[in-house]
Amino acid sequence: MDRLIKADVDSIDISFVNGGNCTHALKLTNLMHTMSVAVSLTSTNPAIFSFPNPFSILPPLSTSSQTLVFTNPSDHRLPLSTPNDALLVRSSILPTGKAHHDDLRRLFSKPGPHIFRDAALPINFVGPHAAEFLLLRLPPPSSTPLEINSLFSKAISRCDEPQLTSLLRIASENGKSHFIPTLIEAGADVSSRDSEGESLISLAVKSGKIDAVQTLIEFGCSIDNKRDRLLLHTAASNNRVDIMETLCLNFVEIDLNSTDNHGQTALHRAAIHNQVEALQFLISIGSEIDKTDNENWTPLHYAAEEGHFDAVQFLLNHSIFAKYAVTKEGRTAYALAVDKGYSNLYDPLYLGDLLHRAARRDDVHAMKSCLAQGAKVNGRDQNGWTALHRAAFKGHLESVELLVSHGARVDVVDGSGFTPLLRAVESGNVEVAMYLLSNGAKASLKSLKGMVDSVDLESFKNHPSLVHTN
Incomplete structure (x- = not known):
């Protein structure tokens, strides 16, 4: 016989909650028909994993419940380690069936053939809090040991569909493309939107991580021109031509001249932020260079008002009429530049x-x-x-x-x-x-x-x- 005690689980799965102590109960069964067994429970990381009753005595063929207590560190970080921390279950035959606590301590302090190592149960952290922590803290797979990266899959195994979808939104928002497939395959809803109707694609575009955008598209994420009308606006503001190209190639129905609540197009946004490469791309695929917003401002008006010489020059080279357009207040782009004293734009x-x-x-x-x-x-x-x-x-x-x-x-x-x-x-x-x-x-x-x-x-x-x- 190589063990005296059998645990009811193969691993310890702790539902991690930020800022609170967590416990996990397990059952131990004495496999001996006629002999009592002394049991010792220890962990490989006793600073945070402990037991109210580390020593116990089980009568023949009896079962008892034990509780593992996890004490959160002060910074509420998951104590990650490779390999995992583990719960060690050791046992020894106790013919008398009785012993004091100090006697049991001395019994297990002396290694020898009388001590059986019944189990080494790996300790896993599961649940949405653990998964979110891992998602936000783990680096990409290229620099993450396989053992640590697999912790995420274990953590989400205890998450339901709404929790998985919430985690998918967090992954999209933070550009964590390497977690997106795992979450979708586990059951997260790739077509989900928040209470304001924002899609996963929108969150990924805001993150500026093209890998996240491409991964979501690969896994079937689609767009709605009415609810996702600001995707190009966001990418243009940050001069992310690569993201705009990806969106236009995969969503041929995307509206190049969609407007925000102010009537501004993506071209307006690029002009406001002096993103010349974005201007060039948008114009090359058909964006209307002379389109005006709710106040009759063209992209050139905004570029001039912000003093963006490069954007002004580019827009002038592609528009004949923009320099003569006037706002609702009768202002030309030149007048706006004069108001701000941008003399390099006068010519x-x-x-x-x-x-x-x-x-x-x-x-x-x-x-x-x-x-x-x-x-x-x-x-x-x-x-x-x-x-x-x-x-x-x-x-x-x-x-x-x-x-x-x-x-x-x-x-x-x-x-x-x-x-x-x-x-x-x-x-x-x-x-x-x-x-x-x-x-x-x-x-x-x-x-x-x-x-x-x-x-x-x-x-x-x-x-x-x-x-x-x-």
């Missing part, structure tokens, strides 16, 4: 256009005013034209001279590869072309041929800009 939002219009009209006074207010002399329009391109094309020599004197680049090329010199030649403005040549513009065969075709050869050869002195 792209307004002064650049004003300078170009003045150069086209040969309004030198207006050009001087624009430049004094901060307009960039080499600022480009959507076709890559600078103000010098426009003045040269129109043949406005005085405007050309003003722009060059303020640092206009004479060899800058537009979107078609034309310099101001070539634009002047194209429109037959030889005098402007000659001025540009005299101020460092590089002549090409194309520009020279154009000038020769525009004037007689002798006057072209004798032009002051081409006369060399010894």
